[in-house]
Each structure stands twice: as C-alpha cells, then as structure tokens.
Amino acid sequence: MYRRRRPTSGRGTSRGARERAIEEPVASRAKLTFQDMEGAVPIFTGNDDYPVDKWVAQIEEVAHSAGWGSMEKLLFGKRLVKGVAERFLRIQVGVYSWEKLKSTLLEEFARKVSGASVHRRLSKSQKTSEESVNEYFYRMREIASVGSIEDRDLMEYVIDGIPGRSSMKGMLYGARNLKEFRDKLSAFDGLVEKVKAEEAAATVATAKAVPAPSTGGGWRPKARTPALIDTGSEDNLADESSPTHWTYDDQSRWVSAIFPMCGGTRQSPIDIPADVTPVIRAPCLFWSNYHSAQRYLTLENNGHSIYASSTWAQGGIPILSGGILTGNYIFAALHWHWGRDNSDGSEHSFQSHKYPLEMHLVHYNSQYPSLSAALASNDPQALAVVGVMFKASIFSNPGMTVLTQAMRRATSTGVQNSVLPLGHLGLNFKDGYYTYLGSLTSPPCNQVVRWIILKKPLHIKSIQLNIFRSILVNGRPLTFNYRNIQPLNGRQVQYYDQCL
Numbered sequence: 001m002y003r004r005r006r007p008t009s010g011r012g013t014s015r016g017a018r019e020r021a022i023e024e025p026v027a028s029r030a031k032l033t034f035q036d037m038e039g040a041v042p043i044f045t046g047n048d049d050y051p052v053d054k055w056v057a058q059i060e061e062v063a064h065s066a067g068w069g070s071m072e073k074l075l076f077g078k079r080l081v082k083g084v085a086e087r088f089l090r091i092q093v094g095v096y097s098w099e100k101l102k103s104t105l106l107e108e109f110a111r112k113v114s115g116a117s118v119h120r121r122l123s124k125s126q127k128t129s130e131e132s133v134n135e136y137f138y139r140m141r142e143i144a145s146v147g148s149i150e151d152r153d154l155m156e157y158v159i160d161g162i163p164g165r166s167s168m169k170g171m172l173y174g175a176r177n178l179k180e181f182r183d184k185l186s187a188f189d190g191l192v193e194k195v196k197a198e199e200a201a202a203t204v205a206t207a208k209a210v211p212a213p214s215t216g217g218g219w220r221p222k223a224r225t226p227a228l229i230d231t232g233s234e235d236n237l238a239d240e241s242s243p244t245h246w247t248y249d250d251q252s253r254w255v256s257a258i259f260p261m262c263g264g265t266r267q268s269p270i271d272i273p274a275d276v277t278p279v280i281r282a283p284c285l286f287w288s289n290y291h292s293a294q295r296y297l298t299l300e301n302n303g304h305s306i307y308a309s310s311t312w313a314q315g316g317i318p319i320l321s322g323g324i325l326t327g328n329y330i331f332a333a334l335h336w337h338w339g340r341d342n343s344d345g346s347e348h349s350f351q352s353h354k355y356p357l358e359m360h361l362v363h364y365n366s367q368y369p370s371l372s373a374a375l376a377s378n379d380p381q382a383l384a385v386v387g388v389m390f391k392a393s394i395f396s397n398p399g400m401t402v403l404t405q406a407m408r409r410a411t412s413t414g415v416q417n418s419v420l421p422l423g424h425l426g427l428n429f430k431d432g433y434y435t436y437l438g439s440l441t442s443p444p445c446n447q448v449v450r451w452i453i454l455k456k457p458l459h460i461k462s463i464q465l466n467i468f469r470s471i472l473v474n475g476r477p478l479t480f481n482y483r484n485i486q487p488l489n490g491r492q493v494q495y496y497d498q499c500l
C-alpha cells in the first residue's frame with residue numbers, strides 16, 4: 001500500500017521541501033542508486049489498469065527513502081515510462097523537472113483510470129490456487145482502493161472470483177460489512193478444505209467415475225460470467241485457447257464439461273409458436289423508474305456484445321413487477337443481439353420470423369442480494385429478462401441514436417455515455433408480451449430466466465443496424481451474435497394481452 005503525499009508542486013516550495021528533507025535522518029544515509037531501487041516501482045505504460053497517481057506516489061516514496069532530489073526523481077521516473085506513455089512524453093516539450101513530468105503524466109493519464117476500469121480489474125481477478133482466501137481478499141481490497149468501490153460490490157467481486165460450486169458459495173452472501181465478510185470467508189475456507197478432503201477420499205473409492213456436472217460436484221474453476229449479464233469481465237478475448245473461450249460460430253461445442261447447462265431442457269431462445277396460451281385481463285406489468293436517468297451509463301464491448309451498465313442515484317434504479325412476475329425485479333444491464341443482415345439477428349423468432357436486432361433488459365429478483373447471487377441460484381425465475389425486437393425502418397429511434405453514436409468507441413474497459421432513461425428507447429410499457437421459462441442465451445446457459453418478450457417491435461434505422469455489425473472483436477467485425485433456436489421441450493408459452 002502507498003501513502004498519498006502532499007504534492008510539492010511549484011518552484012517556490014522546492015527549496016523549503018529540500019531543507020525539510022535535510023533535517024530528516026534518511027537524508028544522511030548514503031544515496032541509493034537507480035539500480036538499487038530497480039523493481040521497487042513498476043513500469044508505467046499508460047495502461048489504465050495501473051493508476052498513474054499510484055505510480056507517482058510510489059516513486060516519491062522510493063525517492064524519499066533513497067534520499068533523492070527532484071533531478072533523480074525525474075531521471076528515475078523517465079526510465080520507468082514505457083509504451084504509450086513513453087510515446088506521449090516524446091511529443092511533450094519542457095519536461096525537465098520531476099514536478100513537470102508528474103503533472104504532465106497526471107494530466108494525461110489520471111482521468112483514464114475510470115471507475116469502469118477498476119470494476120473490470122475486480123471482475124477479472126480470480127483467486128489463484130496458490131493464495132489463501134484471505135490473501136485473495138486483501139489483494140482485491142488493494143485493487144478496490146484505487147477507485148471508489150462500495151463494500152457491497154467488492155464483496156460480490158470477491159465471491160465471483162472464488163472458484164467452486166455455487167451452492168457452497170451461498171454462505172458468503174449477506175455480510176453487512178467487510179469484517180463480517182472476512183469471518184464468512186474464514187468459515188468458507190474451512191468448509192472447502194473439509195469437502196476437498198472428503199472428495200479426494202471419494203475419488204479414490206470410485207477411480208473411474210464419470211465427470212460430475214458442474215452443479216453436482218467437483219472443485220472446478222469458475223465458469224465465466226455469462227455474456228448475457230456480463231458487465232465487462234471477459235478476460236478470454238485474447239486467450240482463444242482458454243477452455244472457457246466460446247464464440248457464436250462454435251455453438252455446438254457449448255455443451256461440454258465446462259457449460260453442461262447449455263444442454264439442458266429449458267434453454268433459450270425459442271421460436272414463439274402460433275398456439276400460445278392467451279391470458280386476458282391479466283394484471284399489468286409495472287415498470288417503475290424507467291424514466292429516471294442514470295448517474296452514469298457505460299457502454300462496453302466484451303467480445304460477445306455491447307453492454308450498457310449504469311449507476312443510479314439511491315431509489316432511482318428501474319424495477320419491474322406485476323404481470324406474470326411475483327416480486328420485484330431490479331434492472332441490472334442491457335445488451336443487444338444482431339445478425340448479418342436485416343432478415344436475421346434476433347434470438348427469439350415468431351413462427352420462424354426473425355428481426356434484425358433484439359435488446360435484452362436483464363433484471364434479477366430483489367430477494368437476491370445481487371445479480372451473481374440470483375444466477376447462482378437454481379431458481380427458474382431468479383432473473384426476468386425483457387426481450388425487445390427492433391425492425392429496420394426509415395424512422396429513427398432517438399434513444400438508440402444516442403447509444404449507437406458511442407458504440408463504435410466502446411472498448412473492453414467501457415466508454416462513458418451520456419445518460420439516457422431506459423424509457424427513451426421507445427419502450428411501450430403497455431405492450432402485450434409472450435412469456436416462458438428459459439435460460440441465459442450464452443454460456444453457461446443457467447436455466448434461471450423468466451422471459452418477457454414484447455410483441456411489438458421498435459424502430460431502428462438501417463444505418464444504425466450497420467453500426468452493430470461493424471463492432472470489432474479481436475480486429476474482426478462481430479457480424480452476428482445470436483444463439484440458434486432451442487427446442488421447446490413441452491414448455492408452455494403464454495401471451496399476456498396488452499394492458500389497459
């Protein structure tokens with residue numbers, strides 16, 4: 001950890017600072033060389049995973065213990081600047097003092113350490129087999145200390161990053177503060193050790209047993225957070241050899257030891273058949289806060305879709321209830337599925353008719369503390385996902401225009417977008433909808449979704465559809481990202497009529 005020092009900026013303070021430094025005992029030591037301190041501070045590349053203010057503070061700390069002055073700090077700092085940051089420095093003029101180097105780098109790179117990138121780092125970090133649960137917890141706390149991450153979110157990231165079966169991890173939820181959480185982690189660690197020992201004994205007994213499904217046993221690495229609800233945790237984009245790497249070209253291989261649920265009997269999407277069961281005079285779906293604007297809206301390209309995630313002011317988060325739903329469902333994120341041309345793209349189809357774009361508004365039941373907890377449950381209605389179709393039109397959709405303009409810039413770390421109440425996407429809250437029980441439409445395909453498919457499509461201009469098709473993943477356009485239609489397997493599809 002580092003301590004933030006008061007900056008000694010401006011020419012006027014440097015002499016005073018030096019005089020004070022002379023009084024400090026450390027200055028009387030023999031000066032240490034750069035080689036002595038090599039490795040004490042990491043290279044700074046301008047990569048936003050490593051915050052520039054932390055790097056600056058580390059250099060000042062090292063300089064303090066080594067008894068260096070401004071010139072040594074400048075030279076030492078410059079040695080450690082590489083990559084993008086080095087290229088950036090080359091085009092700067094007048095960087096002849098540490099103060100100038102520091103302010104130049106801070107000005108250029110500080111704003112890039114967004115909350116989104118800290119969230120991304122947290123969601124990417126998993127407990128390794130070499131570290132204890134406690135060590136992992138403190139590593140995550142250190143990452144979180146760079147941004148303003150709420151304790152609740154931190155706890156969730158920690159739970160997500162611990163490999164293992166969801167039923168055991170259930171005991172980690174519900175802590176009211178970090179101290180309680182640490183106690184839960186200790187108890188969990190003890191239990192894991194015990195189960196591992198028991199399983200090791202059982203494995204010896206049944207040496208040739210078939211691999212157990214991931215829900216039923218085995219201490220296996222955590223399957224990736226599904227793209228459907230992912231808020232940017234895709235860490236396998238570059239690593240195509242990763243066992244959890246998947247693509248839409250490769251759907252037949254999703255059903256594997258890693259994503260066994262993709263072969264379940266309640267999978268999505270489906271073709272909405274002609275013979276649906278109508279429910280007339282049903283209670284209305286209640287869309288609350290859909291006209292409230294977020295505090296922040298971030299668009300991310302996670303390699304499988306474009307995701308919009310948001311932060312709302314207290315009490316402002318959209319909640320869906322009523323209609324077919326029992327309980328309140330909290331909005332989590334939205335994303336889109338599209339196809340190569342206007343004849344294809346939506347995941348759901350209507351008697352085989354497909355639309356060029358389908359938007360998914362993901363909600364989770366408020367009885368769960370978080371989206372991850374809802375996903376980890378085996379509750380068939382833990383999530384409510386609203387599917388909204390778009391049809392190509394000459395009419396533009398003002399809400400979508402706002403989003404598509406920013407989409408091209410969306411990277412895996414996300415771009416901040418101007419805020420946009422979800423209602424402005426043109427949702428008609430009185431529309432009739434089809435509903436059935438299904439799954440996430442991407443690995444690991446958890447069967448935990450109450451689907452609500454709005455009957456009436458919204459409009460979108462063809463030119464905006466092309467923006468989706470030009471989204472790049474590993475340098476290639478992601479031309480389609482829909483899953484193939486899954487068998488209904490006798491499931492009932494209901495139609496809730498337009499609500500008055």
Ligand SMILES: [Zn+2]
Pocket residue numbers: 228335336337360441
């Ligand atoms: Zn989806």
